[in-house]
Amino acid sequence: MNGKVIIPIIAVVIAIVAMIAINFEQPETMEVEDTVNKELDPIEETIPEIQEKLEDIEKINLENEYTPKEREWITSGPFQIDRTEYVLGEKIFLRIGGLDYEEKGQVVFLKPKNSTHYEVYLSIPFDGAEKPAFNYYLQPQLSKSSGYCSVDEFVGEWRVVFRGTDYPNLEFKIINKILPGDEESYQPVC
Template identity: 70%
Template sequence: MDNKTVIPIIVGIIIVIIGIVVIINEEPNIIEVEDTMDKEILPEEEAIPEIQEKLDELEKINLENEYRPKEREWITSGPFQLDRSEYVLGEKIFLRIGGLTSEEKGQVAFLRPLNGTHYSVYWTIPFDGAEKSAFNYYLQPQLSKRLGYCTADDFVGEWRVVFRGTDYPNLEFKITEDILTGDEEDYEPVC
């Protein structure tokens, strides 16, 4: 055998021996985990008053910020009823229509405030007593860049509900600047 074939064989044997030594000396990747299922974690004695104070403070804040819808009061104009006179942003406006005569046909127009004296049509709902004498409708004002409703301010204020095609008096309700908990991101400016 010549040197050209002996050297690669020796190098190969050395690599195999090094590999075996590494494998034998390698520690297994096993982690011991303590069973804590039935153990109670107790804070240090001197930390308890501070922790309890913070927990009480957080609970107080949660109670203050907890959303509680107003009681339904059903403001009425003829066969048309709204469930409340005041809503927060993100809350659904519930319109109940019941007892339309077969001759009553028109539109319910929700008018949002532009300023203290002017309004703009936000949404219309057609009705025809000959087809349906009663139905319910939910409406939730939402921002829309395409429609030009860019900020929550576009909805805050005194709204009117007009019953086109009838002689029923308008209804009014208010949307406050408060936002329903959890819906804050829905009222971030879009334009």
Template identity: 70%
Template sequence: MNKNVIISIGIGIIIIVVGIIAITNQEPSTMEVEDTLNKELLPNEEITPEVQEKLDEIEKINLENEYSPKDREWITSGPFQIDRSEYVLGEKIFLRIGGLGYDEKGQVAFLRPLNTTHYSVYLTIPFDGAEKTTFNYYLEPQLSKTRGYCTIEDFIGDWRVVFRGTEYPNLEFKITEQILPGSESNFEPVC
């Protein structure tokens, strides 16, 4: 029995020694990374005129592409108002209707340009002063294969807002080819 205990203790000691050797010979699992947060990433040599010209060109493009929404203008025709005269693709067009007469009933028709002289109805919004004298509506032109709006060219240009059933003059606004940053994927051709 003593012999079995001595063999067991010996095997245990050998396992412990082999484990210690294996642990001390392992390489660390972490890597040292140079701290570059506070270091300048430019090379030590002078910037060449060609490189400076490219940097200036990139900065100019970034400034041109910087987006800031136009101020609200509230273009008005009777009780109807839209918030701007110019929108970029992806911006919502805000229609505000306030103070409809009890007997005023009709449709607000948003007409998109087909060419310089013709328009097509994009959307109509019914209104009835007997039911509601004030309400708001948001409209965002979007590509749709089923409706036949395939590319951004279907939306760019001078739009009209017509108030059917009334004598109020039309409103006009423009949608430019610029796309609201972050919504570029919404305007990839669908047809």
């Protein structure tokens, strides 16, 4: 009799457990609003102050747009510079190649002092017996100790003179525009 009573009790317990399990077994999902296919409605009226700020930002971006000029390679004998015009902050690339063994002198960069006179900014010695070819980068920088206080010191027509040779001078211009991102380097220092 014990066996006959236990089997129905076990069957009832299994049935109850199965029903409880079925009732409590729900998928673990959440309802999420489908926003992929929905469009965002543009604001019909833009607030005038916001529109004005957006226009100012766009104007500044257009003013600061910068593309370096193509390299032109202006040549005088074995000496070359890469452009005829630079903005403040651009490096001037001097390339010297093919110096004769006996050629010796100085490459002198002359900056404008006023509308008729120049002064030496930098002098670079060369000697074909020691080194027949080399490159040099120059970037005019403000310096309180050198007396270069503002961008006005650099803007204008420059000359490159080759002392100790008969090669003609080279000329280039630095314009009153600063390379974007370099503005802080050209704040007056004196």
